[in-house]
Amino acid sequence: MVPEDGVNLNRAFPGDSAGSLSARLAFALETALYPEADLLADLHSGDCNEALHPLVFFPTAGEEMVNQVSLAAAKVLTVPYRVRSTAKNGLYSWAVQRGVPALLIERGGQGLWSEQEVDACCEDVRSLLRHLEIMPGGNPPRDQLEITETFYAEAESEGFWYPAVGLDQQVRRGELLGHLETLSGHRLQEVxxxxxxxxxxxxIALGVRAGDPLIAYGHP
Structure with a gap:
């Protein structure tokens, strides 16, 4: 979040040279970095209010060559899941629209960043450098599962969110994943x-607003 205008820089793409500070920063990044990049890797660590299993988003909404180069890079990472994405906004998604292969890697969450997660993130960066032949050596085969469809549930109103499942849990169609209720306990929404x-x-936040993300799940 950029304090001067309260905008999430990752959501400021495409940029605007005449816009707010976030828009100008986004414009500077895309004009200076995108033309020089062979691959853009956007490293995220989950939100403070989010429990997250390590994964990588790779694009399917770009040109075929861009999609395939991005997919090949995603396959060398140590994350257990690679998730197809059709997003068109944000740093990495806009890069894809501009013809730059790109990935968004998520690892961490809940405001925590363990030594194990730091080491895994560093290994992902080294894996990409080896993949691009910037560093010598190859990468071992990775054990990944490709998620072909993902559902992102959002809060229909403000209220209190109670998840009913855990990370990496297998769920069945129709299973309760969580619910939203009022302060008095009236159930507003079942997911x-x-x-x-x-x-x-x-x-993991108790209080949510209408439109806030609640849970994401997917299948191969």
Whole structure:
């Protein structure tokens, strides 16, 4: 979040040279870095209010060559899940629209960053450097599962969120994933699985607003 204008820089793409500070920063990044990049890796660590299983988002909404180069890079990472993405906003998604292969890597969450997660993130960077032949050596085969469809549930109103499942949990279609209720305990919304899948991340914050993300799950 950029304090001067309260905008999430990752959501400021495409940039605007005449816009707010976030828009100008985004414009500077895309004009200076995108033309020089062979691959853009956007490293994230989950939100403070989010429990998250390590994963990488790779694009399917770009040109075929861009999608394939991005997918090949995603396959060398140590994360257990690679998730197809059709997003078109944000740093990495806008890079894809501009013809730059790109990935978004998520590892961490809940405001925590363990030594194991730091080491794994560093290994992911080294893996990409070896993949691009910037560093010598190859990468071993990775044990990954590709998530072909993901459902992102959002809060329909403000209230108190109670998740009913855990990270990396297998869920069945129709299973209760969590619910939203009022201060007095009146149930406002139930979130049930639209299909069999795996829990990728969910909000751990008790209080949520309308439109806030609640949980994401997907299937191969």
């Amino acid at each position: 049930r699985a639209e299909f069999d899948g795996i829990v990728l991340y969910y909000t």
